[in-house]
Amino acid sequence: MPPTxxxxxxxxxxxxxxxxxxxxxGSGPLVLLVHGFxxxxxxxxxxxxxxxxxxxxxxxxxxxxxxxxxxxxxxxAYRMLDLVADNVAVVDALGERSAVVVGHxxxxxxxxxxxxxxxxxxxxxxxxxVPYTPPGGPRxxxxxxxxxxxxxxxxxxxxxxxxxxxxxEPDVRGWLAGFYAALSADTMPAPGSPSPHFVARGGTLRExxxxxxxxxxxxxHDLDVLAGExxxxxxxxxxxxxxxxxxxxxxxxxxxxxxxxxxSLFIGGARDASLTWLADAIEAFAATMPGLAxxxxxxxxxxxxxxxxxxRTNRLLTDWLASLPA
Numbered sequence: 001m002p003p004t005x006x007x008x009x010x011x012x013x014x015x016x017x018x019x020x021x022x023x024x025x026g027s028g029p030l031v032l033l034v035h036g037f038x039x040x041x042x043x044x045x046x047x048x049x050x051x052x053x054x055x056x057x058x059x060x061x062x063x064x065x066x067x068x069x070x071x072x073x074x075x076x077a078y079r080m081l082d083l084v085a086d087n088v089a090v091v092d093a094l095g096e097r098s099a100v101v102v103g104h105x106x107x108x109x110x111x112x113x114x115x116x117x118x119x120x121x122x123x124x125x126x127x128x129x130v131p132y133t134p135p136g137g138p139r140x141x142x143x144x145x146x147x148x149x150x151x152x153x154x155x156x157x158x159x160x161x162x163x164x165x166x167x168x169e170p171d172v173r174g175w176l177a178g179f180y181a182a183l184s185a186d187t188m189p190a191p192g193s194p195s196p197h198f199v200a201r202g203g204t205l206r207e208x209x210x211x212x213x214x215x216x217x218x219x220x221h222d223l224d225v226l227a228g229e230x231x232x233x234x235x236x237x238x239x240x241x242x243x244x245x246x247x248x249x250x251x252x253x254x255x256x257x258x259x260x261x262x263x264s265l266f267i268g269g270a271r272d273a274s275l276t277w278l279a280d281a282i283e284a285f286a287a288t289m290p291g292l293a294x295x296x297x298x299x300x301x302x303x304x305x306x307x308x309x310x311x312r313t314n315r316l317l318t319d320w321l322a323s324l325p326a
Contacts, residue, residue, distance in 0.1 A: 008048055013093035015086045017077060018070035021062040022090060026052025030096045031321065032087060032122075033060040036105020036129070038176060038238055040067045040229050042222070043104065046310035047317065054318040061090060063107065065237025067229045075161065078240035080248040084114045088121050100321065102126035102265075104306060106241055113248075115262050116255055124263040124291075124324050126317065128305045130274055131266055131281040134288055136256035140245040151198040154205060158242040167204045168235050173227035178209030180218055185271045185302035187215045197273060217307045263291045265320045267313060269301030293320055 008025045023041045025048040035043040044060035051058035062069040064086050065078055072078070087110070091099045101122045103111030108130040115125035116135075137143075140155075147153040158164045168175045181187040182196035187210055189196060196208040214223065230238070266285070268275045275282065275297065285292050296316055298309050306313040 006052065012068065013090055015064075015070065015089040015093075016082065017064055017072050017086070019068075020064070020070070020086055020090050020093075021068035022059050023048065024057065024059045024094075025049060026055070026057050028055040028057050029321075029326075030057045030059060030091065030094065030099040032090065032099045032101045033058065034087070034101065034103035034107030034110050035060070035063060035066070036103070036107045037241065038179065038226075038230065038235065039105075040226060042225050042229075043304075043307060047306055047314060050310075050314035050318065051321075054321065056321060057094075057096075059090065059094065061087075063110070063241075065240055067233070071233060071237040075240050075243050076247060078237070079244040079251060080110065080113050081117070081251050083110050083241075084117055087114045088118055091121055097121075098123045100124040100126070100324065102128070102317065104128035105130055105303070108132075112260060113252070115260050115264075116258060117252075119262060122262065124265075125260060126265040126267070126320065128267050128313070129269065129272060129303055131268070131278050131285070132260055132264075132288055133278065133281045134255070134257050134259065135249070135252035140249055148198045151200055154197050154199065155242055155245070157199045157205065158239050159245075161236075161239075161243065164205075164239055165235050167206060168230075172230045172235075173223060175206055175209075176227050176230070177214060177218075177223055178206055178211065180223075180304065181211075181213070181215055182209045183272070183303035184215035184217065184308060185269065185300050187213065188271065188302055195273075215302075215304075215308070217304065217310075259288045259290055261291055263293060263320075263324055264289045265293055265316070266295040267305055267316055268295075268297050269303060269305050269308065270297050270299050271301060272303045272305075274303065293323060 033044040041060040101111040108127040115122040
C-alpha cells in the first residue's frame with residue numbers, strides 16, 4: 001500500500017451504508033478522529049497536521065449523514081452500533097488492524113461506544129467535551145422530557161423529525177453561526193441569560209443565540225466551509241443521531257455499567273455546560289475509565305475544545321499518544 005501523503009488527502013472508502021468520506025495526513029500508527037454536531041471532518045483541521053508532524057496517520061471522517069459520507073433515508077440507520085461499524089470499516093479499508101479513536105461531542109460518544117464494543121480494533125480512546133457514561137439507567141427520552149420544567153431541552157426538540165430542520169434549513173449559515181457562538185467561551189450568553197440549550201414552548205433554539213460576531217476560533221471562511229456542507233446535504237442525517245438514543249439504550253443494554261478499560265484521555269472546556277450536566281460522570285472516571293491517563297479541563301474554553309484551544313489540545317493529544325504502548 002502506498003505511503004500516506006504528508007498533505008491532507010481526501011478519500012472515499014467502503015462502509016456498511018455505502019461510503020465514508022475521510023481526510024488523512026501523515027504516516028504511522030492510525031488515529032481516527034470523529035467529529036460531533038453540527039460539524040464535519042473540518043472540525044479536526046488543526047489536529048491533522050499536528051498529529052502527522054508527531055508521527056501519526058491522522059484520519060478525520062465525515063460521520064454517516066454528514067458531508068460526503070452516505071446518508072441513508074431510514075431514521076434507524078443512524079443508531080450507535082451502525083456508526084461503530086462504520087469506524088471499523090474505515091480501519092479495515094485503510095489496511096490497518098487497530099486504531100486509537102478520538103471523538104468530540106457526539107463523536108466522543110461514538111468513540112466511547114467503538115472502544116467499548118470493539119476493543120479488538122480500538123486500542124485507546126480520547127474523549128473531548130463529553131465524558132464517558134456507561135450504558136444503562138433510565139430510558140433517555142424520559143430523562144430529557146423531565147429537563148427544563150416549562151421549557152424543552154434541546155435534545156427533545158431535535159428528536160421530532162422535521163421540526164429542527166424547519167428552523168435551521170431556511171438559513172443554515174446564520175443558524176450555525178448562532179449555535180457556535182452560543183456554545184463558545186468568548187461569545188456565549190452572559191450568566192443569568194436564558195439558556196440556549198432550552199426552547200421556550202412554541203419557540204425555537206435560535207431565539208436564544210447571541211448575535212453580532214463570530215467566536216474567535218471561527219473565521220468567515222471556516223463558517224463558509226461548515227455551512228456549505230449542510231446547505232448541500234440538509235440537516236436530517238445529522239439530526240437523526242438524536243432520534244436513535246432510545247434505540248441505542250436498547251442495543252447497548254448488554255454493556256450496562258461496563259467500563260472503558262483501554263488507555264484513555266479526557267479534555268473538556270471549563271465553560272462547557274456538558275461538564276456541569278455530567279459532573280457525576282467525571283467524578284466516576286476512576287471506576288468507569290480505569291485506564292485514564294489524564295482528565296483536563298481547559299480554562300476559558302467552551303464546547304468546541306479542539307477548535308477553541310487547538311495548541312493546548314494538540315499538545316495534550318500528542319503527549320498522550322506518545323505514552324501509549326506501541
